[in-house]
Amino acid sequence: MRREALSRVELLQGTLDLLILRTLLAGPAHGHAVAKHIQRTSEDLLQVETGSLYPALHRLEAKGWIAPSWDLSEKGKRARFYRLTPLGRKQLTAERSKWEAFSRAMTLVLNPADQGTQ
Template sequence: MMGPNRERTSDLLQGTLDMLILKTLARGRAHGYAIAESIHQQSDDVLRVEESALYPALHRLELRGLLASEWGVSENNRRAKYYRLTARGHKYLAAESEHWSRMTAAIARVMETV
């Protein structure tokens, strides 16, 4: 988690963290801890979200109207804040995913041409 490796990933993910959050929430509502764990597992333990950066990102998305939040009771009976995608969030995610696919495909092509 700490060390040079993390710094590189966090730089890389700064722009994509939003997208990963949105993607995760596309499957349904979740609280912050669940989002972090989900990203970690979905990426086969490669991506680890810096947890202290996760929450400001969530709040920023909420203020931008891409997420909505509500307070609920968690599986272990605690008060937890649940996030879900808004309609605008769905649209934004679709646009971003497409952009992302084109970008990674382009980068892959460049990297393969040696």
């Protein structure tokens, strides 16, 4: 049986795009691999719903941040692979710094005591 995560984190609005872009930074991957990668790396805390994964992939494609190509999977089946475009790379940097600023801000607000000791 698959291990059910004890506590699963709801994906924040808009973070799926960032996760997909980051995952594709490692190299081209098909949709299923992207989902599994996010799930694994987040230690099963993040579960990507298929219902939102494919619309997201196609949306990013429409924006020109990722590009598709048909290739053979590890098991020799035809699959649609996505890779990061230069435009997507730029977008990733931007989104990432935005997210880092946001998360820093959240930490600062949630742990105000730290500030005193610094």
